[in-house]
Amino acid sequence: MNVLKGIELKMRKEGLSQEAIHAFRHNYLQLIEGQTGLVSESELEPVVALPDYDSIRSGQAADAVLLAQAAVLKLNGGLGTSMGLDRAKSLLVIKDGLTFLDLLAKQILHQRKRYACAIPFCLMNSFSTQADTLDYLARYPDLAGNLPLDFVQSKVPKLDARSFEPISWPQNEALEWCPPGHGDLYPSLVSTGLLDRFLEQGIRYLFVSNADNLGASLDPEILRYFAESAFPFMMEVAERTEADRKGGHLALRRSNGRFLLRESAQCPTEDEPHFQNIERHRYFNTNNLWIDLESLRERLDEEGGLLPLPLIRNAKTVDPRDAASTKVYQLETAMGSAIEVFPGASALVVPRSRFAPVKTTSDLLVLRSDAYEIREDWTLQKSEDCAMPPKVSLDERHYKKVNDFEACFAAGVPSIKACKSLEIRGALVFEKAVRCVGKVSFQREGEGPGCVKSGVYEGVVKV
Numbered sequence: 001m002n003v004l005k006g007i008e009l010k011m012r013k014e015g016l017s018q019e020a021i022h023a024f025r026h027n028y029l030q031l032i033e034g035q036t037g038l039v040s041e042s043e044l045e046p047v048v049a050l051p052d053y054d055s056i057r058s059g060q061a062a063d064a065v066l067l068a069q070a071a072v073l074k075l076n077g078g079l080g081t082s083m084g085l086d087r088a089k090s091l092l093v094i095k096d097g098l099t100f101l102d103l104l105a106k107q108i109l110h111q112r113k114r115y116a117c118a119i120p121f122c123l124m125n126s127f128s129t130q131a132d133t134l135d136y137l138a139r140y141p142d143l144a145g146n147l148p149l150d151f152v153q154s155k156v157p158k159l160d161a162r163s164f165e166p167i168s169w170p171q172n173e174a175l176e177w178c179p180p181g182h183g184d185l186y187p188s189l190v191s192t193g194l195l196d197r198f199l200e201q202g203i204r205y206l207f208v209s210n211a212d213n214l215g216a217s218l219d220p221e222i223l224r225y226f227a228e229s230a231f232p233f234m235m236e237v238a239e240r241t242e243a244d245r246k247g248g249h250l251a252l253r254r255s256n257g258r259f260l261l262r263e264s265a266q267c268p269t270e271d272e273p274h275f276q277n278i279e280r281h282r283y284f285n286t287n288n289l290w291i292d293l294e295s296l297r298e299r300l301d302e303e304g305g306l307l308p309l310p311l312i313r314n315a316k317t318v319d320p321r322d323a324a325s326t327k328v329y330q331l332e333t334a335m336g337s338a339i340e341v342f343p344g345a346s347a348l349v350v351p352r353s354r355f356a357p358v359k360t361t362s363d364l365l366v367l368r369s370d371a372y373e374i375r376e377d378w379t380l381q382k383s384e385d386c387a388m389p390p391k392v393s394l395d396e397r398h399y400k401k402v403n404d405f406e407a408c409f410a411a412g413v414p415s416i417k418a419c420k421s422l423e424i425r426g427a428l429v430f431e432k433a434v435r436c437v438g439k440v441s442f443q444r445e446g447e448g449p450g451c452v453k454s455g456v457y458e459g460v461v462k463v
Contacts, residue, residue: 004028007157007166014177017191020154022306024180027331030311032164037311039262041271044251046280047259050237052349056225063220066227068117069204072218074104075182075287075335076133076211077126077153083361084401088129090211091136092358092402094367095374100211100358101133105140106378107217114377119218120203122194123150123211124185147201151192156180158318161327167318169326175318182287183333186307190300198293208335209288214367214380215356216288222348223290232295233345235261235336236288238355240278243391249281250347253340259347260340261285265312283347285336286355299342307341309333353381361405362392370417386417390436398427414452428452428463 004025011021030037080089090100098106108121121143125133130152137143155177157166169175185208189195198206205223209216216236226234237250248263267275274280299307312332319325339345356372358364366372367380371389375381382389399405411432416422419436426444433454441460444450450463 003163003165010157010166014155016154017187019187019191019305020156020180020184023154023184023187023333024156024331026306026308027180027311027333028159028164031159031313031329031331035311035313037266037313038268039260039266039310040268041274043254044260044262045254047250047252047283047347050283050347050349053222053351056348057221058224060224063224064115064117066223067111067115067119067218067220069202069227070218070223071120071122071147071198071203071206072108073122073124073185073206073208074211075185075208076123076129076150077179077182078212079126079128080402082359082400083364084403087132088125089358090129091132092364094214094358094364095372095380098374099136100214101136103214103374103378103380104211105137105143108143109140110376110378111218115220118145120145120147120198120201121149122147124153124182124188125150126153126179127155147197148192148194151188151194153182153184153188154180154191156331158316158328158330161315161329164329167326167328169318172319178316178330179332181312181332182335183307183309183337185335186296186300186309186338189296190305195293195297195300199297204293206291206293207288208291209286210357212359213287213355213357215354216286217377217379219354222350225348226290226292229346230292231290231344231346232292232299233339233342234290235259235339235345235347236286236290236350236354237283237347238286238350238352240282240284242278244284245276245278247284248334248336249275250283250285250339251281258340258343259345260310261334261336263312263334263337265314266310283349286350287336288350288354289336289338291338295342307338309337309341356380360394361399361402362394364402364405365394365409365413365422366390366392366416368413370415371419383417388420390416390419390421392416392422393424395425395427399424426450426463 078089158178207218253260314330317325318328371386373383414434414436416436421439423441427449430452431454435456437458445462
């Protein structure tokens with residue numbers, strides 16, 4: 001326990017809130033008790049069926065009274081370092097010169113005007129994204145309203161994987177810390193006072209989603225269903241496809257019959273075939289969540305100010321760029337795992353259109369292409385003349401980083417709305433007006449970068 005006291009002292013010296021310290025203490029105690037956060041297949045039952053979006057739609061006009069009780073919160077802590085970014089990923093240009101942040105701001109301002117109510121909007125930033133984000137959003141002076149436009153998520157110490165003591169890394173002290181996962185949403189809502197301010201202003205329903213998911217907007221039909229059903233918590237899920245085999249899935253815990261979310265880091269190695277079986281585990285978490293704030297307050301009061309979320313123990317190295325550096329554990333939680341904490345929590349199957357994130361440059365190409373379009377409500381949706389956005393696979397040796405991607409597609413990304421799949425292998429530069437039809441695979445055969453000329457392409461194309 002002396003180690004834990006030392007950790008808490010380190011966190012207090014860093015200026016972290018008592019709520020953040022309390023949450024980390026809960027996770028640390030799970031760790032030293034031998035909990036790994038792993039959830040075996042023997043503990044689970046598959047989810048067989050769920051209500052879906054079409055079945056809950058009423059076709060009635062949106063209720064402005066109900067919308068006045070709703071707020072929107074976006075997770076905006078990511079830098080997109082895997083894509084070579086050093087600023088908030090939400091500052092990436094997606095379409096027509098507009099960034100994620102532009103589209104998010106325009107979505108909210110559009111809904112406020114359409115429904116004649118001041119829908120509060122807030123971002124959960126990280127220390128790395130706050131300054132750039134707020135500076136950029138200054139161009140939308142009406143966005144904040146009478147509540148803070150953002151708050152900063154916490155951070156927690158990395159732990160030595162052998163001793164469970166906080167790691168010391170004098171050569172770069174910033175590497176001693178890590179994000180606590182987006183489960184930090186709940187203690188941060190308390191520590192910032194935002195939960196109480198929402199409730200004081202009559203805000204009962206909070207819609208939460210990732211800032212890089214431009215398909216996720218406040219949907220009045222889902223809001224009505226959530227409110228009328230009196231759920232304390234609801235997760236939007238979608239049908240898993242082959243592309244979702246490695247992502248987290250929804251399941252039922254055999255011991256209590258409650259929903260739970262199992263992330264890839266919580267799956268034992270021997271259970272990976274079951275984890276990736278999309279016919280057995282049919283639904284994945286979109287990270288679009290609906291929270292009844294009154295229920296959240298009640299649950300926090302019952303638990304002494306803490307939501308007891310399941311531990312995710314992530315094994316890393318203290319310097320992520322140096323595989324030989326000291327092995328550490330990062331203790332994290334997922335905000336979606338709260339589905340197990342709330343008795344009576346539910347899930348809703350939504351169209352894939354409500355899940356359009358950018359995790360890689362392959363995703364970026366799809367959303368920038370003519371397979372997607374910006375609708376009147378400023379959401380990014382599949383183009384009406386595109387049957388199904390294609391699966392895109394870019395050669396990571398040449399296109400993984402955004403700067404390299406931009407150089408290859410400086411003249412514009414190809415037309416892919418009539419494409420079923422697109423693969424690009426080798427270093428290529430694309431001219432404008434390249435159109436892909438059916439299944440297309442560009443393969444560079446010669447030395448140095450090749451050039452894909454304007455034109456229509458189908459099948460295997462050797463350049």
